[in-house]
Amino acid sequence: MDIEDDEILQGFIEESLEHLADIEHDLLAIEEAGANIDEDLVNKVFRAAHSIKGGAGFMGLTAIQELSHAAENVLGMIRSKKLIPTPEIINVLLIASDQLQSMIEDVHNSNEVDISAHLTPLNAIADGTFSQPPTAPAEKAKPPKTKPAPAPAETKPALKEPEPVLNLEPELPPEEPEPLELPEEDPVTSLQEESEDEDFDQETESNGSVVKLPGQVSGEKKAPPVKGETTLRVHVSLLDSLMNLAGELVLSRNQLLQTIGSDDLRNAEAVGQRIDLITSELQEAIMLTRMQPIGNVFNKFPRVVRDLAKKLNKTIDLTIVGKDVELDKTIIESINDPLTHLVRNSVDHGIEMPALRKKLGKSEIGLVVLKAYHEAGQVVIEISDDGKGLDGEALAASAVSKGLLTVEQAQAMSDKEKINLIFLPGFSTAKEVTDVSGRGVGMDVVKTNLDQLGGNVDIISEKGRGTIISIKLPLTLAIIPCQIIETGGERYAIPQVNLEELLRIPASQVKNRVERVGDAEVVRLRGTLLPLIRLADVIGIERTYYDPSEDEYKPDRREMVSDRRGKESPLFRTGNESDRRPQKQEHHARSVLDRRYSASSALNIVVVSTGAMKYGLIVDRLQDSEEIVIKPLGRHLQQCKGYAGATIMGDGRIALILDVSNLARMARLTSIDRSDRAAEVARAAEDAVRAKKDKQSLLIFKSSEIEHFAVPLNQVERIEKIKRSDIEDLGGRRVMKYRGGSLSLICVDDVAMVQPLADQDNLLVIVFNIAKRAVGLLAVGPIDAIEISADIDDTTLSQPGIMGSIIIDQHTTMLVNVYEMVHTLFPQWFEEKEKNIIEIIDDTAPPTILIAEDSKFFRNQVKGYMTEVGYNVIEAEDGVEALNKLQEYGDQIDMLVTDIEMPNMNGFELTQRIRKDDKYFKLPIIALTTLASAEDVAKGQAVGVNEYHIKLDKERLMVSVHDYIKRSH
């Protein structure tokens, strides 16, 4: 090999590779056009082959010359319409161009490559002896899969296999000394550049507009030996603007130095601003030089899909949208592999065989869409297909059988969570490993790769309809926008990519919105239950809170956020009630200065998401959002998994960048995604808001598999998880051990005519406290607490034990009347009390109670409670009517039981009016609400309500009704 001038050789390689990059694309276009030849296109390819031939001849690269000559001949025939480009012919040409490319990339050994396998079919085509259009000869000549040159003569140079079908795997590193460039550190980052639309002629002839840096081989299809990851093509105008900015910067520096010398502060400010401006512009311009169109990656997929589809005997249309979307060079390079994997997955596993598609009523031609677009400062890449979609159940089953998941976990998962199982390490979806997609590279690798780029993957899939995989990527990796937060006096940065929203819960609402489920704290956010993590706890520093009045941090000693004030909801009461009570009183005894009344006790929550997981990070303070430069941490800190790096802030100090997915792992957050169920809850909550009616908190559960039930949440004392074996059958009663005693267990079907309890091993016991005794209602999951506006139908499904029905998320849900059930099953519990009541009532004429309530259901319920024990009841539909009735019946009325939320006049106003009248000054007023919030209680007491009770909590209500009646008599 007598190549004297390296520079000329280099030029030849660059040029040839550019030609080749175009050729592939153009050949595919020619194939598509078929007999309908686009002459310009064929001309272009012809000229490209010709140029390569010419250059190679000049350089003495005989093998390349020969091969390109053969290709040129065939192209010439196509051009002169002597030959119709069939897919078979194009195939031969494509494979030849692959071979050419690999030879050019390893130009020094190109002459030793045996190209006869390529020459034979090419010459056969040219001679017209390639007469059997079926693929046979071509395929025989060169199995297109792996070895394009199966010849035994193949020596070292063949290390670069064209591998026309799949260009995923990193090629072997070259064995011979790297001829032109440093060996790249990362051979995986192969990138194919096809400046598809750029006119080829223009590119070669008007080089003036494009700077070609020496050694530039701007990323063609994976060429480890030569490929220059080290060089980049930059437009002259951009370079000019960079020069300009650099000049500006120098001027500003001079100004700054002068200003510093002269002590002129005002001028210094101006100079500072100027430098600020120039720096940002400079930064932007430099970023631009790194931006490349994603088309560089996308353009190879038509070929990938074509070859793969052919191999699998599928017909697939690939649509590419958004080639012009630009991304940072490093991202473009690293996205290649994951994308290839995903596209191949879609083609191989996603799209069904044509026959099956036909049977399913789909078009025989499968559709794969590759799309890139900008969204919220990020680039989204979507790979969608209209194939069979992912089967969440199958995935879950597979994960369970592989031991990655327990059955319980799988049961608790939403569909989306199940689909996301595909990303679990060690999870391979293909039942059998095909040589197309199943190369031991799982989706977890794809996810890991994308995670490293700061990207997110999301899968939306509908079984039978298709799959959409969307990848969100940052535009660039070097500088990322971050939210700065403060905890424990130190600043931390959270990448904006992970940021969903910032949430500040005022002190007054903390109690209502932060709840506790087991050990975990959750916050209600638009109906979603969002798990909370304290940053201080996860990274193991002392908890603090920021006191703005003193501008300092103080230690925080609460155990739980919700410990601010006692959570009254019985559901969240913990077992050691007795321990907590005194503490609570102490809390209340504190003065108004108690900081829970001050603004500082507001909670600052950063809602972050990482992949499918979303959680709230409690921090001390929220600061600005800033663009930061990521710097790596030293090796001594590599073990700290919670940080993605560090950055230097404006004041010169360092802030650590948080890695939110690792934080979640450190905090052992288990939930992958609750979004589905959360969406349901959100919908229900929205409805309630819209209706502006009485909201009723319900606990929904199931007893049999089919029927949905609900009980008012505020009657629920606790929920226990038990196994079926925990239940004992004693004396005809079901009981279980519970807090040192026996808990009577009942089922909905004990009283009501409903389906029997589902035959499951995992059961739930909903514990109620009725007639001062605990009773457990057996149920099965899933359970959920929801808030819903009370549109209760009390006729259709009403029966013993069921007070009515309500539509919850399109399911008719039966509202269980636990009180009635217990009354039926254990009448002896009530005997003593009832005797008591009847005594009072029998003494005189029955007392009369005025009930003001707008909802017919609740009015009937409450009325039922009263008449049941012998009270007279007068009903009113709203406050105004109640007032009229009060005037009408005057002294006859012994007591008012009123709702708070009513049309025309609400309960507060009604109470206020009544209290103003001396006549009714002493009238006992009991207010009924669905949710006794602390504010409401306070307000009610202010206007003169005697007592508050929760609707449907019959027992407490009646006890206090009797109490007041007794007192007034």
Add this chain to the structure above:
Amino acid sequence: MTEARTTSHDKRIVELATFYVGDALCGMDILKVQEINKLMQMTKVPQAPDYVVGILNLRGQIVTIIDLGLKLGLGATDISQDPRNIIVNSAGGHVGLLVRKISDVVSADMERQEVAPANMRGIQGEYFTGVYKTETNLIGILNVDKVLSIED
């Protein structure tokens, strides 16, 4: 490490930067020292190994600061006593060694270096390549690579 010394001094004379870690006088080849500075504002890194005091910004580079006292098992260096940072350039970037006090630069003939006793004033012997005797003092010669290695 001493073997690797190629300071081109014929007699293997090495300039030792000496400093106090706790009460122990230690020294290291001055050519390994990039600079010595005062303790600047550091950022704590929760969950870091306990001997990592924090990280600081050294002209745009993130430098991990290691408390040499803790690392050698001599107890934490008192931050209030105006300690110094010896910035050394190690394989994985710059690392700062927090020491109580900087002492003189001593020219030492490495031929006269003696083997470090297994236990030198309570210091773990493994962190020293040897000891060097001057007229007044005993200098423990620090095995910087060992100190900076991550054993766990």
